[in-house]
Structure formats: structure tokens, C-alpha cells
Amino acid sequence: MNTATSGSMQLPQPYLLFLGDVAERGFAKTALGLRDWAPEKCVGELALPGATVSTGLPAMTPAQAHAAGARALVIGVANSGGVIPPSWRASLVAALEAGLDIVAGMHMRIVDVPEVRDAAERLGRQLIDVRVPPADIPVATGRKRTGKRLLTVGTDCALGKKYTALALARAFVACGVDADFRATGQTGIMIAGGGMPMDAVISDFEAGAAEMLSPDAAADHWDVIEGQGSLAHPAYAAVSLGLLHGSQPDVFVVCHEPGRTDMLGTAGYQVATIEEIIELTLALGRRTNPDIRCGGFSFNTAALSEEEARLVMDRESARLGLPVADPVRGGPNLDALVASCLA
Amino acid sequence: MNTATSGSMQLPQPYLLFLGDVAERGFAKTALGLRDWAPEKCVGELALPGATVSTGLPAMTPAQAHAAGARALVIGVANSGGVIPPSWRASLVAALEAGLDIVAGMHMRIVDVPEVRDAAERLGRQLIDVRVPPADIPVATGRKRTGKRLLTVGTDCALGKKYTALALARAFVACGVDADFRATGQTGIMIAGGGMPMDAVISDFEAGAAEMLSPDAAADHWDVIEGQGSLAHPAYAAVSLGLLHGSQPDVFVVCHEPGRTDMLGTAGYQVATIEEIIELTLALGRRTNPDIRCGGFSFNTAALSEEEARLVMDRESARLGLPVADPVRGGPNLDALVASCLA
Numbered sequence: 001m002n003t004a005t006s007g008s009m010q011l012p013q014p015y016l017l018f019l020g021d022v023a024e025r026g027f028a029k030t031a032l033g034l035r036d037w038a039p040e041k042c043v044g045e046l047a048l049p050g051a052t053v054s055t056g057l058p059a060m061t062p063a064q065a066h067a068a069g070a071r072a073l074v075i076g077v078a079n080s081g082g083v084i085p086p087s088w089r090a091s092l093v094a095a096l097e098a099g100l101d102i103v104a105g106m107h108m109r110i111v112d113v114p115e116v117r118d119a120a121e122r123l124g125r126q127l128i129d130v131r132v133p134p135a136d137i138p139v140a141t142g143r144k145r146t147g148k149r150l151l152t153v154g155t156d157c158a159l160g161k162k163y164t165a166l167a168l169a170r171a172f173v174a175c176g177v178d179a180d181f182r183a184t185g186q187t188g189i190m191i192a193g194g195g196m197p198m199d200a201v202i203s204d205f206e207a208g209a210a211e212m213l214s215p216d217a218a219a220d221h222w223d224v225i226e227g228q229g230s231l232a233h234p235a236y237a238a239v240s241l242g243l244l245h246g247s248q249p250d251v252f253v254v255c256h257e258p259g260r261t262d263m264l265g266t267a268g269y270q271v272a273t274i275e276e277i278i279e280l281t282l283a284l285g286r287r288t289n290p291d292i293r294c295g296g297f298s299f300n301t302a303a304l305s306e307e308e309a310r311l312v313m314d315r316e317s318a319r320l321g322l323p324v325a326d327p328v329r330g331g332p333n334l335d336a337l338v339a340s341c342l343a
Numbered sequence: 344m345n346t347a348t349s350g351s352m353q354l355p356q357p358y359l360l361f362l363g364d365v366a367e368r369g370f371a372k373t374a375l376g377l378r379d380w381a382p383e384k385c386v387g388e389l390a391l392p393g394a395t396v397s398t399g400l401p402a403m404t405p406a407q408a409h410a411a412g413a414r415a416l417v418i419g420v421a422n423s424g425g426v427i428p429p430s431w432r433a434s435l436v437a438a439l440e441a442g443l444d445i446v447a448g449m450h451m452r453i454v455d456v457p458e459v460r461d462a463a464e465r466l467g468r469q470l471i472d473v474r475v476p477p478a479d480i481p482v483a484t485g486r487k488r489t490g491k492r493l494l495t496v497g498t499d500c501a502l503g504k505k506y507t508a509l510a511l512a513r514a515f516v517a518c519g520v521d522a523d524f525r526a527t528g529q530t531g532i533m534i535a536g537g538g539m540p541m542d543a544v545i546s547d548f549e550a551g552a553a554e555m556l557s558p559d560a561a562a563d564h565w566d567v568i569e570g571q572g573s574l575a576h577p578a579y580a581a582v583s584l585g586l587l588h589g590s591q592p593d594v595f596v597v598c599h600e601p602g603r604t605d606m607l608g609t610a611g612y613q614v615a616t617i618e619e620i621i622e623l624t625l626a627l628g629r630r631t632n633p634d635i636r637c638g639g640f641s642f643n644t645a646a647l648s649e650e651e652a653r654l655v656m657d658r659e660s661a662r663l664g665l666p667v668a669d670p671v672r673g674g675p676n677l678d679a680l681v682a683s684c685l686a
Contacts (some may be wrong), residue, residue: 234485
């Protein structure tokens with residue numbers, strides 16, 4: 001998969017994956033995601049004593065990683081507070097001294113760690129926070145851009161929009177289609193080596209940021225754009241709508257988790273129905289792309305057995321009249337979804 | 344009209360209106376708007392030699408204004424570059440020395456004028472930029488708040504949403520209804536003495552900012568909220584949707600300018616139809632207020648004769664089945680719109 005970006009945030013690559021002293025797999029999600037989705041960008045890993053999770057990549061010091069071509073250390077772990085603990089600091093300074101920039105996306109800003117900031121200044125190295133948008137985002141123009149675009153949308157937050165976009169971009173490329181994954185959140189940005197942190201953009205520039213993320217391209221090129229939030233989410237719909245308008249998608253795929261009832265982070269809000277999201281996405285998306293259409297559905301069936309998943313996907317596909325796939329399970333369902341999107 | 348605010352930006356009041364050396368009425372829009380909509384907040388005006396526009400308020404030095412109760416100097420003029428010229432600086436420093444804070448909303452930030460910033464620091468005075476949102480905006484919860492809310496929405500930008508909200512709030516109060524105007528843009532914020540600059544809020548917090556702007560209130564109290572942008576505008580719809588979701592309006596009024604064909608700032612986009620805006624506002628607004636309804640329409644008929652305006656308002660009111668008024672013209676049409684909103 002080609003994950004080059006243009007017109008938005010750019011990260012130095014390839015990476016040395018920093019694992020800190022991580023002892024829970026869930027907290028190493030970013031590092032594991034990078035290994036799975038961007039192995040060509042990862043030269044090795046660096047863990048502290050006490051770490052029990054590994055990506056399986058070769059262990060390297062910052063100097064060894066730099067010699068192997070690495071240009072940035074990526075903080076590939078989180079912890080519950082999102083802080084950068086004192087025990088990490090010597091390794092981060094050593095990375096800067098070895099010639100690596102640092103890429104981070106934790107709650108605590110990397111530039112707010114004085115000894116790391118001072119070392120970066122002294123050495124002329126970059127500290128890049130993938131949650132901070134570029135400074136020069138323009139107001140959207142609405143001008144129709146060349147090339148094809150697909151956007152993943154959702155009946156709620158956090159149910160597989162990034163994973164679906166990554167899987168579709170990979171599947172498009174496997175079919176011989178020229179495609180780029182376009183990242184809109186921090187993990188996606190690290191995987192792609194660039195992108196736009198859409199939820200951190202000032203509202204007036206939200207659609208402009210989406211325009212910047214997926215510039216003019218060849219007529220048969222596809223940008224597969226990671227969706228954010230949901231048009232039906234009472235907190236995050238502004239992000240979703242700016243992204244929809246600015247992306248001008250030709251095709252959207254609705255991501256859904258069967259069995260989820262309540263919307264994330266709200267009290268008393270049910271997850272939107274798939275039909276509601278189709279209708280809203282068409283009604284709003286037509287404004288910047290009159291030819292927008294639904295390509296099908298991506299279900300997160302992690303909580304279901306193989307048979308349960310097949311049953312619910314078959315039933316919903318018959319009811320809705322378009323392919324339903326779980327990209328994690330893949331198989332003929334995913335092939336059908338890809339074919340429908342490219343049709 | 345009661346224009347107290349809570350839970351969002353608060354401005355020191357009353358004001359001394361600063362006119363600089365303004366020679367064009369259009370550039371004094373903010374000062375003239377304050378005189379018209381918040382006369383109780385304006386104690387006088389301060390103009391430099393060369394100014395030819397006046398608000399008609401008494402001319403005062405900063406010291407005289409402070410003695411008359413003023414607590415802030417408001418920069419009530421703009422110029423084409425949005426800059427704060429050197430010729431203004433002595434007056435601004437004099438205002439700080441007289442005990443006034445400074446309220447500004449120009450493109451150039453008031454804190455970026457070194458001698459003004461230094462004087463404010465030395466004297467312990469505030470420099471308030473109404474384009475800068477408060478720092479503590481939370482993510483929206485979607486929790487239903489007490490009290491009633493009206494939001495003005497539009498078929499485009501810049502066609503009367505602020506004016507309509509101000510006129511409706513004033514008319515509500517004249518009917519004996521307890522109502523507050525809630526400001527979402529810089530001029531509105533100066534008029535209200537507070538509010539939320541919605542277009543400058545980070546997208547993730549856009550709906551949360553709208554929730555903050557119109558807190559719980561008495562069951563029969565109305566917040567009349569200034570709309571922003573348009574759900575159909577390819578650049579600004581994210582602002583409009585966050586504001587809609589967070590405002591949870593019971594009633595919305597669609598603002599429209601008959602005869603306008605192209606959307607502001609875009610090439611090739613027609614102004615949305617009134618029906619399109621009704622449908623989108625209902626479909627999206629129901630998410631946070633299932634009882635949302637359209638109260639009627641506000642037409643900006645400044646370009647039409649009295650008779651042309653009456654004809655187009657009568658025709659559209661009959662076609663759409665709800666009152667149409669131009670708040671600038673007032674009259675029985677406005678009474679009918681107010682009655683429909685409060686019904």
C-alpha cells in the first residue's frame with residue numbers, strides 16, 4: 001500500500017517503535033498497529049526493563065536504529081493518564097542524540113517535557129505531536145477535485161472506521177487499484193506517515209482540512225479516507241460533517257457494531273440505525289458530490305462467533321441490498337464489499 | 344432585553360466605544376450595532392481627529408468614561424486589513440491607564456501590539472479578544488437542558504441570522520417573555536456582553552461549546568441563539584451542525600435572502616433552498632431534541648422595495664405554510680413570526 005501524503009502533516013520515517021515499560025497489550029495498540037499496517041516503516045523496537053509486550057521486531061538502541069535507516073522514534077504506547085513518565089526520558093533524549101526525531105500523540109505534549117524539549121532544541125531535532133494540526137489550513141472552497149474518494153462513516157464512534165479504511169485501501173491495492181489510505185486520527189497518521197488530526201482542527205477550517213488531506217489525483221486513483229465520529233453523535237457530528245463535505249466522497253461505507261445499543265460517551269442516546277446514517281450521509285454529502293453513493297457496510301463482529309457473524313451479515317446484506325463484511329474476518333464478504341465500492 | 348450570559352465568555356461592561364479615525368460608516372458597524380442593540384451598555388464614544396462617523400453618544404476621554412461607569416473600551420471599528428494602526432495606540436494605552444479593560448475582535452490580536460500589551464501587564468488590566476474561545480470547553484454530553492431555545496439557521500452565511508436573533512429576543516421580551524440573546528460571533532458577543540465565538544472552537548468541542556452557551560434555565564425562559572453558517576455551506580457546515588446539536592433548539596427560524604443565487608465564498612454552489620434547510624435541520628436536530636420544529640422564516644429584503652418585499656413574503660408564507668417576516672421592516676409579519684415561534 002502506498003501511504004504517501006501531501007498537503008498535510010508529514011512524518012519522518014522509518015520508525016523505531018518505543019514501547020516504554022508496557023505490560024498490557026492494550027496499551028501497546030499504536031505499536032502493534034504500526035507493525036501490522038506499516039511494517040515497511042518500522043525498523044525495530046526499543047523497550048525498557050519491565051516491558052512484557054513485544055512487536056516481534058528486532059530490539060535496537062536508538063543509534064542502531066539510526067544506522068538501520070530510522071529517522072524517528074515513535075511513542076507506540078499509551079498509559080492510563082496519557083503522561084510521559086520520568087522513566088522514559090533518558091531514552092527519548094538518547095534518541096534525539098542518535099539523530100532521531102520524536103513522534104508522539106499522547107495526552108501530555110512531548111514539548112512539555114523540559115529535558116526532552118531542551119535536548120531537541122540543542123540538537124536541532126523535531127518533536128512532532130500528531131494531535132496538533134498544521135498551522136496553514138485554509139477555509140474550504142468546495143472546488144471539485146480530480147480522482148476518486150471513499151470515506152468510512154459510522155453509526156457511532158470507535159467501531160472500526162480506521163480499520164475498515166486500512167483494510168479497503170489494502171484490498172484496493174491488491175486488486176491493482178492505485179489507492180492511498182488517508183489518516184484523520186493519531187494512530188492512522190502514524191501508520192500513514194502523515195494525515196490530518198481532524199478532531200483538533202478549528203471548526204471554521206474543518207472542511208478545508210479535509211480538502212487539504214486528499215488533494216487532486218489521477219482520475220483512476222482512490223483516496224480511502226478514515227472517518228471520524230458519526231453524523232448522529234451529539235458531541236462529534238461537527239467533525240464528521242466537515243470531513244464529509246471536504247472529502248467529497250464518491251462512495252461511503254457505513255461502519256457498525258451489531259449489538260451495540262448506547263452511543264459512546266453519552267447517556268440516553270441509542271446508536272443510530274444504518275438507514276439513518278445512509279440518509280444523512282446522502283443528504284449532506286450530495287452538497288459537495290452529487291454522485292455520492294453507499295458502497296456497503298463494515299460490521300465489527302468481534303463479540304460474535306463465526307456462525308453468528310455470518311448470520312447477521314447475511315441477514316443485513318439481504319435486508320439492505322448491499323454487501324456486508326467484517327474486514328477482520330475478510331473472505332468473500334470483503335471481496336463483495338470491495339467490488340461494490342469499485343463498481 | 345436581558346443579555347446576561349453564563350458559562351461562557353464574559354465581558355466587562357459598560358463600554359466606551361472607540362471609533363479610531365473611521366471615515367466610512369461600514370467600518371463602524373460594530374459601534375453602530377452596539378448603540379442600536381445594547382444602548383444600556385454604552386456610556387460614550389472616543390474618536391480620533393479625522394473620524395467622520397459618530398454613534399451620537401457623548402464624546403468622552405477614557406477618564407471621563409471611567410468616571411461615568413465604563414469598565415471597558417471596545418474597539419468598535421474595523422479597517423480593510425483588520426490591523427490596529429499606530430495612530431490608535433496612545434488612546435488604547437490611555438484607556439488602560441484610566442482603568443478600562445480593552446475588548447477587541449479584529450484580525451490582528453490586541454495582545455500582539457507590544458506597547459498595549461506592556462501597559463496592560465503593568466497596570467493589571469485585561470485585553471479581551473472576542474474571537475478567542477474560553478480554554479475550558481468540555482465535550483458535549485447531549486444531556487437535555489431545562490428551558491426553551493430558539494436557533495436561527497440559514498440558507499447561506501451572512502444574511503441576517505444575528506439580526507434575526509436580536510430582533511426575536513427583543514420581541515419576545517416585549518411580549519413579556521423572559522428571553523436572552525445568546526451570541527455566537529464577535530459583534531453579537533460584544534452586544535450581549537458575552538457569548539461563544541463558535542467558529543473559533545476546536546471541532547471536537549463544537550457541540551460542547553454550544554451546550555456551555557445556553558445552560559439550564561427556567562422552564563418558561565427562552566434562549567434566542569445566533570446561528571452561524573449553513574448546514575449546506577461547503578466550508579462552514581461543521582460550525583452549523585455543532586451549534587445545532589449543542590443548542591438542542593425547540594424552534595428554529597430559517598433566514599434567507601430572496602434573490603441571492605450563489606453561496607458566499609464558493610464558486611459553483613447555489614444558495615440552498617428553504618425546504619432543504621428545513622429538512623436537514625429537522626433530520627439532524629431531532630437527534631438532541633426530538634420535538635424540534637420550524638417556527639417560520641426571516642427574509643432579508645434590503646434589496647427590495649416595500650411592495651416587492653410584501654409580495655415575496657406573502658407568496659412564500661402561503662407556499663411554506665408558516666409566517667415570513669423581515670425583522671428590519673417589522674410590522675404584523677414579525678408579530679406573526681413571534682407568535683408562531685412561541686406557540
